[in-house]
Amino acid sequence: MKFKSTINAFNGRKISDIPVFFSFLIGAMLMYIWWLVYSFLPTFASWITYNLFQINKGSHIGASVEFFLYDTPKVMMLLFLVVFGVGIIRSFFTPEKTRAFLSGKSEFAGNVLAALLGIVTPFCSCSAVPLFIGFVTAGVPLGVTFSFLIAAPMVNEIALGLLYGLLGWEVAAIYLGTGLFIAIFAGWIIGRLKLEGHIEDWVTNTNAASLSMEEEKLSWNDRIVSGWDAVKEIIGRVWIFVIIGIAVGAGIHGFVPEGMMASIMGKGSWWSVPLSVVIGVPMYSNAAGIIPVVEALLGKGAALGTVLAFMMSVIALSLPEMVILRKVLKPKLIAVFIGVVASGILVVGYLFNMII
Amino acid sequence: MEIKVLGPGCAKCSKTEKIIQEVISETGADATVEKVTDMMEIASYGVFGTPSVVIDNEVKSVGKVPKKDDIKAWIGK
Numbered sequence: 001m002k003f004k005s006t007i008n009a010f011n012g013r014k015i016s017d018i019p020v021f022f023s024f025l026i027g028a029m030l031m032y033i034w035w036l037v038y039s040f041l042p043t044f045a046s047w048i049t050y051n052l053f054q055i056n057k058g059s060h061i062g063a064s065v066e067f068f069l070y071d072t073p074k075v076m077m078l079l080f081l082v083v084f085g086v087g088i089i090r091s092f093f094t095p096e097k098t099r100a101f102l103s104g105k106s107e108f109a110g111n112v113l114a115a116l117l118g119i120v121t122p123f124c125s126c127s128a129v130p131l132f133i134g135f136v137t138a139g140v141p142l143g144v145t146f147s148f149l150i151a152a153p154m155v156n157e158i159a160l161g162l163l164y165g166l167l168g169w170e171v172a173a174i175y176l177g178t179g180l181f182i183a184i185f186a187g188w189i190i191g192r193l194k195l196e197g198h199i200e201d202w203v204t205n206t207n208a209a210s211l212s213m214e215e216e217k218l219s220w221n222d223r224i225v226s227g228w229d230a231v232k233e234i235i236g237r238v239w240i241f242v243i244i245g246i247a248v249g250a251g252i253h254g255f256v257p258e259g260m261m262a263s264i265m266g267k268g269s270w271w272s273v274p275l276s277v278v279i280g281v282p283m284y285s286n287a288a289g290i291i292p293v294v295e296a297l298l299g300k301g302a303a304l305g306t307v308l309a310f311m312m313s314v315i316a317l318s319l320p321e322m323v324i325l326r327k328v329l330k331p332k333l334i335a336v337f338i339g340v341v342a343s344g345i346l347v348v349g350y351l352f353n354m355i356i
Numbered sequence: 357m358e359i360k361v362l363g364p365g366c367a368k369c370s371k372t373e374k375i376i377q378e379v380i381s382e383t384g385a386d387a388t389v390e391k392v393t394d395m396m397e398i399a400s401y402g403v404f405g406t407p408s409v410v411i412d413n414e415v416k417s418v419g420k421v422p423k424k425d426d427i428k429a430w431i432g433k
Contacts, residue, residue: 095404095419127405127419129364129395134404202396237367324364327395 020220027224038077045070064254071246071292075162076239079288080231082161086120087230091223093121095131102148103139107191110144115183118151128321132328133203142199143191150341151183154316158238159287166295171304174352179312182344189340198333241289249296262301265310272306273349277342280313290314304356309349317341357387357431358413362398363406372407372421379427387431 045066049055055062098121102114123131128149135145155176163172218226265272294307322334329337359376363369373391380387392398392410401410405419409430416422416430 099404122405122419130398130406131404133395133399134402203399 018221023221023224034077034081038074041070041074041077044073060254062254064250067253067296068246068250071166071249071295072243075165075242075246075288075292076235078161078165079158079235079238079242082157082164083234084227084231086157087227088223089120090122090230091218091226093117095121095123095127095134098148099135099138099140102135102144105140105144107141107143108188110141111147111184111187111191114140114144114147114187115151115155115180118148118183119155119157121148121152123152128324129328132325136199136203141191142196143187143189145187146190146337147183147187150186150316151180153321154183154312155179156287156315158234159291159311159315162287162291166291167298174304175308175311178308178348178352179316182312182316182341182348186337186340186344190336193336195333195336198330198336200328200330203328238286238288241286242292245285245289245292249292252293252296253299256296256300259301262303265297265302265306267303267305267353272303273309273346273353276306276310276349277313277345280310281317281338281342282319283314284318284320285314287311287315303353305349305352305354308352309345312345312348313342316345357385357411359387359389359431360392360410361389362392362401362403362408362410364393364395364398366406368421369407372409375421375424376409376427379424379431383428383431385431 048069049062049066050057053065055065098117101117102110105113132145132149135148136142160172160176163175263269265276290311294311297307298304317338322338325337326334359380361369361373361376363372369391373389376389379385380389398406398408401408401415403415403418407421408418409416409422409427411430417426
């Protein structure tokens with residue numbers, strides 16, 4: 001792609017030598033090219049499918065191929081933009097700053113703040129344990145720590161970017177709102193339950209040296225570089241999930257009859273919400289893989305609440321994460337954690353099936 | 357010189373170890389690299405994220421794959 005090679009060329013030079021206004025100018029130009037390519041995608045997908053491949057219009061395979069050829073570049077381009085933007089925002093936040101911000105905060109305000117910071121603080125589930133220890137030993141309340149640990153994986157830039165791109169801003173906003181709601185209340189409830197005794201003993205005995213790394217001074221150009229690094233790292237990791245997800249979605253789109261999902265995942269069946277949570281919790285995928293599938297399911301008559309519940313339980317709770325957290329949490333606390341978050345997801349699922 | 361890479365075994369952690377090994381063999385520095393995967397030991401350094409790099413008991417970087425130039429500066433090359 002053209003804009004990629006441009007960025008690469010510009011990345012190769014010493015970036016701090018480039019004046020800031022010039023970087024912004026290049027940025028604006030690239031945005032314009034991005035937008036041109038993006039608006040051309042539907043025409044491009046249908047031309048390849050029906051003219052180049054000569055597939056009959058209206059056939060199942062045609063619908064699938066067109067869906068795949070349209071959604072893959074669309075999702076990739078949106079991801080590119082969102083990950084880049086969030087990468088820049090994240091350069092303003094570090095786990096250290098977030099912790100300093102959260103320690104000593106009162107209970108409820110602390111939960112709200114922790115959930116919000118969970119969105120913008122750089123986080124990877126492999127860092128969940130040291131982060132947990134760092135927070136708890138620094139006097140961040142347990143419930144507040146959980147609000148952070150729930151929000152960080154669930155409400156992330158990939159999920160929001162994909163939802164916005166594939167299902168519109170309303171669904172993205174609903175996801176953001178309900179995700180924060182679950183993180184805040186689940187954390188608050190865990191805090192109220194006074195489960196501090198169910199953290200593994202060695203954690204509380206750890207005399208974690210409070211480490212103060214000196215603050216790095218970052219210029220705007222450095223932040224642009226970290227946005228670009230985020231793109232390379234995250235897209236490099238998730239692209240395969242995106243393509244598999246879209247391929248499955250394309251299959252559903254072309255071959256599953258209209259309205260079939262209405263009977264299984266529709267509003268009428270009360271058991272569909274708990275069933276999607278039960279199926280979703282042990283499943284391990286990231287937002288990038290699950291959202292294209294969700295889009296296709298919605299198109300075939302699945303109810304929004306049910307689909308939302310499925311998506312959240314896949315992204316927020318996963319078996320590998322529980323195995324990691326088991327090192328610091330006793331089984332009862334893990335069970336409470338899963339129970340509280342899963343109940344929150346259930347409530348959200350039923351709520352949306354009722355409203356919409 | 358004693359270099360420790362703290363990390364439970366995520367992709368970035370192995371990358372960090374590899375890049376440090378590369379720098380050592382490029383510069384011929386006199387250093388050993390050890391990978392620390394035990395959570396308790398990692399926690400005792402007070403770091404928040406992995407991978408982290410500790411050189412002679414001093415934490416040099418936290419939660420990211422360090423750049424080659426940074427590593428060279430740490431080991432004094």
